[in-house]
Every structure is written in C-alpha cells, then in structure tokens.
Amino acid sequence: MTSDLSPLAGRGQIARARRESLGSPFNAEPMTEHAPRSPFHPYEGALPPTPPSAQVLARFASIVGENYALTSASDRAPYEREWREHFTGKAAMVLRPKSVDEVAAILKLANETRTAIVPQGGNTGLVGGQTPHETGHEIVLSLTRLDRIRDTDPAGNTLTAEAGVVLRRAQEEAARVERLFPLSLSAEGSCTIGGVLSTNAGGVQALVYGTARDLVLGLEVVLADGRVWHGLRRLKKDNTGYDLRHIFVGAEGTLGVITAAVLKLFPRPSAQATAFAGLPSPEAALDLLSRLQARVSGAVTSFELLPRIAIETVIAHDPLSRDPLASAHPWYVLIEVSSQSPEGLRESLEATLAQAIEDGVATDAALAQSLEQRNAFWRIREMVSEKQKALGGSIKHDVSVPVAAVPAFIARASAAVARLVPGCRLMPFGHLGDGNIHFNVSQPQDADKDAFLALWNEVNELVHGIVASFGGSISAEHGIGRLKRALLPGVKDAIELDLMRSLKRMLDPNGILNPGKVL
C-alpha cells in the first residue's frame, strides 16, 4: 500500500493509528512500482551454498519440532517476500526456533552441511536483506519466537531483550518502568530488536540518541559454527580487549545471528514542544538548527526538513492534513524539543524561532498548542512517502552527507537530476540533523511511469556520484542487503572491502550466513 522507503516518524497516536489502518503488511496490494533487480547472480562473489537434501531438512526440522519447521508454500510465503514485494524469493524451509540452544543447533548443522541460512526478524527491512533468494536452496531462520524480555533494570537503565521482541514492546516495557527506549521508526509495531540491531536502524530520534548501534551495551550472538558468544554486558565502561559488539551490529545477519541484547534506557522527557517553521532554503534550515542546538542542545530530538512540494502533495491527497502555516514557503522544518526539565523549554524554542524570523532565517513558524496539533504536524511528515505515490513512479535514495554539506548536496543533486529528467519533481526530505536525506524523485507529470522508472540506475548513479563527492554514504540507514550490493564496490575503497571480506571469511568461512547479501 505504501511505497515508503524511509523510516517515518512512528511516534504518537497518529502514527499508531495510521499503521494500524494499513493492516497486516502481508495483506498489502502488490506494488507496480519497484526497485530494479540486482544485476548479480545471487551468489556471485560468494560461496554457493549446498541445496539441502530431504534428509538434511528433516534434521533441521527435528531441532525445532515439526510445528515450527514450515515447508508448505502457503506457510512459507509470509517469510519469502517482504510487504512491498520489491523482494520475493523461495525458501527450502522456514525454521522458527524458540531458544538460543535451538538457534545454535541450527547453525551448527547448517555449517556442517553448508546450508544457507537467512536470519529474519519482523521482515520489515527495505533492502532485501531478510528474504531468501529465488533459488529455493536457503533456509529462513525466523527469530520471532525468541521474544522474551529477560530483564528490565530501571536503576541501571538497561533492558535485556531477545532478538524477536518487537520494538514497540521494548518501548512499552521501558515506559512501564518510567524510562525511554528512544529508537523510533515507522515499522516499530512489527520490526524486532534483532532486526533493528542487524540493520543499525536510525529513525526520527537519532539526532540525540544515536542509531541502534549507540543504544546497545551487550550482545548474545550465535556464530556461524553454532558456538554462542555470551556478550550480554551491562557495563557503561569496559576496556578489557577488543570491542566485538560493533562487528555484529549493522552486519545484516552475514557475520552471526544476534539472539539477545542489552539495550540502554533513558529518563522519560517530561516536557516536549513541537513547531513547524517555514524557511527560504536548506541553508536557512541548517542555520536554525545551529541556533537551536546552541540554545537547548541535547533537547533537539527531531529536526526534519521538507520541501514545499512535500507539503502540497500531502495536503492534496490526505484529507486529514492542512497547510501548517498561513502562507507557502519554499522549505519547512518540523522541530521537536524534549527535556526532563520543563522550565523554559517551550520558551527557548519560541524565542529561538522569533529571533530567527527577525533575522530573516525563518519566514514564519507555528508552535503546536495542543497534543492534537502536535499530532497533526507529525502526520504531515509521516504522510510524505505514502502520498508521494500520488505523483506516479518515484526513484529513491537513502543517502547521507556531512550535516554542513546538506544544502550544497541538495542543490547539486537537484540541478543534475533536473537536467537528466526534465520536468521531474524533486522531493528531498528527511533527518537534516543527521545529514540523512531521502532524495526522492517523482516522475514528470503525465510522463510514462515505466519509462521513468527505467532510469532508476542512471539516476542512482548520478545522485550517488554527487554523494561521493561530499564524502557521503549511499545507504544512511537502510543498509545494503540485495538492493545496493552491486553498488558497494563502487563506493568503498578496495582496502575497506578487503577488510570486510576478511571479517566475513573469519566469522563465516563456509559462507552459510545470508549469502549474496551485503558483500
């Protein structure tokens, strides 16, 4: 239903209501719009796994019990394709273990029999990392039954959760003990802790709290040979040797299977203020961010950039959304500040905005006067990707550049893409404070959608080239998976790729973990 390639503001009641209205991801209509297939053969450049025999499959099934070894096409289907149907595949079997011991036994057998394993959490990934290839030779290892919260420690500000715990449940558990687990993204109602760690998810509060990587103190990981690394530390400081956590976080299940994690909790903000500001340019938005951070620093929890066309598209196609300001402005930012100390927070935001208007940095601004108005502001931001579909086909990029370079990047990329595709409608938006822009390009009005989408690779190449010239990243928060695997050698230097391949060989010498993904 939605072609969203970007984690959205999954916060507050509206976000929740919207997602619920979408129903199960797997009831979604097949999409006509889609990303192009990788030019690679699935296992090109990787060790080809051995197709499991009936006998081997029976041994796998006996580890989890027949009820949790899914073999029929209908049982397997929800694990073989993701909800947008950009990536569909075929698995030899789907295994749903209940314990770390079962995961360990599965990997040990897979390693011995050279069977490919595709780890999967909530199946909400956006780059095809969690679904099997079309070969029918791979086993999907679904972690959703490892769903225990093993420990909640509000005094120590930690939460120890198994890989299959749904993100929203972790947030709710934190709230139950008056704490905040700040990772927040649109898929939070179905994505899992193991998944968000394996993809190092970002979301709308990364500006202050960092990405998933920054929120993990310890890990439990099943290695490719079935051994278990018990690294569930709860320590803020530990300098006893090499840090192994960060090898597995963001590795998209290619180096080991995360089965549990110790997550950091934070105090819950007691005050929050939300505003929409109109601005002449991305430069002005950056200036405003800098003013706001100088004034309230760590309290700026969200700072989301939107071009006018995004506002227009949402208000034209979402009956519940209205223009947030009295007149039109070329650019907008949605700002949220949050703090434990209610004193002066709202006033600081108000004063900063007033001064910015006086100085010509902002042209208008509105503070949310109620929770309802706050939710209405967030709804606009959340609807951008979904309503962009109303403009026809769109070619998407999840990129980042140094924060200070965002305005120059937007200017150069916009000019270049407009030259390549005259009449295209540019919709660069996203997490300005993280330097993370979803540079989305909608087709020209009344143009042929397929002809436009045929330009996907060419537009990608152009935009990614400009990203590279700013020392940026072609995947800021969604990962590599299958979608960007072919692009990696073009953006990483040979030494870094060699180090990555060495790590892969060291940790998965038989290439059984998610082959044909990332590397």
Add this chain to the structure above:
Amino acid sequence: MTSDLSPLAGRGQIARARRESLGSPFNAEPMTEHAPRSPFHPYEGALPPTPPSAQVLARFASIVGENYALTSASDRAPYEREWREHFTGKAAMVLRPKSVDEVAAILKLANETRTAIVPQGGNTGLVGGQTPHETGHEIVLSLTRLDRIRDTDPAGNTLTAEAGVVLRRAQEEAARVERLFPLSLSAEGSCTIGGVLSTNAGGVQALVYGTARDLVLGLEVVLADGRVWHGLRRLKKDNTGYDLRHIFVGAEGTLGVITAAVLKLFPRPSAQATAFAGLPSPEAALDLLSRLQARVSGAVTSFELLPRIAIETVIAHDPLSRDPLASAHPWYVLIEVSSQSPEGLRESLEATLAQAIEDGVATDAALAQSLEQRNAFWRIREMVSEKQKALGGSIKHDVSVPVAAVPAFIARASAAVARLVPGCRLMPFGHLGDGNIHFNVSQPQDADKDAFLALWNEVNELVHGIVASFGGSISAEHGIGRLKRALLPGVKDAIELDLMRSLKRMLDPNGILNPGKVL
C-alpha cells in the same frame, strides 16, 4: 610524583595549575610503589618478533631521516619508560615519523622483516601498553610529530586531527570555534588523540558524552602490512557495510596504527553548577543520581563518589583544601550539571538537593557560589589519588559494574578485603554514573609497605572475583596492556578470547604490532 592510576578531573584552572606544577612527567622521582610484573615472558602466547639487525635498523632510519631515528640510550629513554616507572623497557630504536606515508613505510618494512613495533602517543597510558619490553628487540613508533589539525568544521561539528595532536590542543581548537570536545582527563596536557582512541579513554565527562569510542566518526589507520585504511568519514549515519572503526578503537595498537580521526564536537555549555553533597551511603548516592537525572537528565555531566576517608586524606595533606561541608558524612558526591540553556539549571540542582535532604537521601549539600569555590571542590576530587600516597602503599583496581550494582559491589568488596587485610584503609571512589569505581586499598597504618604490596595479586584476585560475580569489568577505562594481560583469560570466556585472537591473526598475521600486549 603522583601514583595516580585514575584519570582525574582535568578541567578548569586548578587542574591545569596542578599539572603544570608537576613539571615534565620525566622529571618525576622514581616511585617506590609499583605494580607487580606480569608473570608472562613478554611474548608468551604471541609470535616472537625478529630482533632487527643493524642493516634493518638503517633501513628504518632512512624512512624518517636520521634526526628522527633515535638510537642513543639517552634519546630513547623518555620513550622506554612511563613517568611512574611502573613499566620500563628497552627499544632497538625510536622512530618519529612526520607523515602517514612514513608510518605506512615503517609498517611495511616491519611486516617484511618481522620487526616488532610499539605505537606510542603521549606516553601517559597506565597499563604499560605504550612502552617496549625489556628485550631491546622492539621499535617504538612515536606518533607525536603527526600533529596537524587537518580540518575544523563547526557547522558540521567535527574536528579532524592527526594521532599526535595533544588532547588539550583539540579541546582548545574546539573552543576557538565555540564548540566543545568533551573528552577530559588528567593527562590531557600530554596525552594524544591517537592514544586516547587506542585506549578508549573515559574521564570525568563520560557520563554524558561517552568514552573516546563514542566521540569518533571516522578513522585513518595504517594496517600491519603498511596499507592505509582511509576511513575518515564525517557522517552521522552510514550503513554501507561492516563498522571497522570500533575494531581499532580500544585495541591498544595491536591491530593497526591510528594516524588520524574525525572527532565529534558539541555546543559549549553556557551554564554550569557544581555541588558537594554528603550522604549516608553509596545507595543514597545512586538514589540522588537517579533523582537528578530524572530532573535534568543529559545535563548531569559529572557525578563523582568519594568516601569520607578520601576527604580526610586530602584535607590532611593538601594545605589548599578544606572540608567541603560543615560536618563529616560517610560518603560524598561531587556533582556538576552543564547546559546550553541557563534557565533553571542551578535552581533544578538546588531543588533536587533540597528535596533529597528533606527525604533523608542526602544529609547536607553546598552549591559552589563562585568559580573559585567550584575549583576548590574539583581540587578535592583531583587530589584523592595523589594524596593517598601519604597513607603508604596502595593496591589499586580500575573496575566497573552495572551502575545499579555499585553499592552492593562496594559493600562486598570492602568486607572481603577487610577480612583479608585487617586494618587496611579502603578508598573506593570514582565515576558512579558510569559504574566505574577505582577500588583502591591503602595499607594498614604502620604496617610494612612491602609486605602489604606483596598481597597485590591476592587482593586483585579477590576484588576481581567479586567484580565478575556482578558481571563487571576488571579494566573499566585504563585497558589491558601488560598490567592485566595475564588476567584476561580468567575473565573472558573462551569464545570471546578466540574471536579476539582471530581478529589479531587476521589483521596482524606476523604479530608485529605491539606483541605481548593485551593478548
């Protein structure tokens, strides 16, 4: 002069004045107090490096030029021992390259000739990681001439500094552009960026800003074979493959040589308030921390725990220090809150302390009324380690446990050590908010110092056993180096050690990088 095993509050004028009064570290008097030697032969469990021939040494010298290849005993001396003289060694040569290319050429030659390289920054490490063994077969690679600040980007909040840039210079460069580089520790006037990253240094502001690991966006690293990994990214978000940064941070120069880093900058706090509070127990201190964090969260930049004996020792032996509160209390915390928003900060601290006193959590408190009083408060904290020498020999531990477990850890470790060494004087102090306690034990009054120090290993074993029972760390911030190398197999599980050894083999197959350290 000082037996300090703990990074102290290196902030403000007093800290600076004190360090300057100490003069050059290398003029320090030899210490009578010392940690015991490792029971290992230097290279036990590691590949023994090849002693470099005169010919090989000449080839090394030709890379940097004769002026920067130090061979005489007097030229080498400052690089062969650290200032406390706990660790002394003998190098075949000291090389002082000026560029990354020279470092690369040195490592390439070392790898070809199997010559051991000991990377060194400011030579302020506390566990013997940066000095050569006694064999005379190793080359010290001093990075202090790589001292360029390559870029300062206040808009993007980054600072790109070479490995040899002294920490204080990085702080000052940040201040010059109205930013904060928050890493702060007692050695900041001489330790270097390469050194603090290689040891993942902590210090007195880790509570909010994290350790060195949390402050680095990108790295440039010369690998063991002389190849250079150009990973100087400035991105807040980058999910294009495995994260290699964290492999090298905290690896103590055993996996690669960090030559430059992109560091994160922050807005400078415009308001600060400092207080000393007296409390009945560490439990009460933890309660106070939790109240304060619930009120001002990210503004609690320091929260340092001290027992009464620490106050008594300082005021008895430092003529410039006075009791911070009117009467004596069993425990104290030194609190600092910092913020960009001056509104209400001091009032929040005051109100929290007043409520804590009313609730019996604190028994008394004083807010610093002037910069002078603030510095006097910090001076007490800074003098603890130094003045502890007046009590005679002391056996030290740099440990961490989960924050919530600190009170129980202190109680159990204190009881156990008091049983083992009746009459000993316990001085557990440090970074309560990080769970990081410097559990120092002074000898009983009038006891024989050598006899007491002979118990070093036994006391260590006892304390570290209790640390382990809390899932803690035997090196919270100082690292492993030589000092704790023999202890590592006792505290790491076999799988983690195996992963560490695999990483070492992968990145340094010939074992030339700092052999006999860490692993």
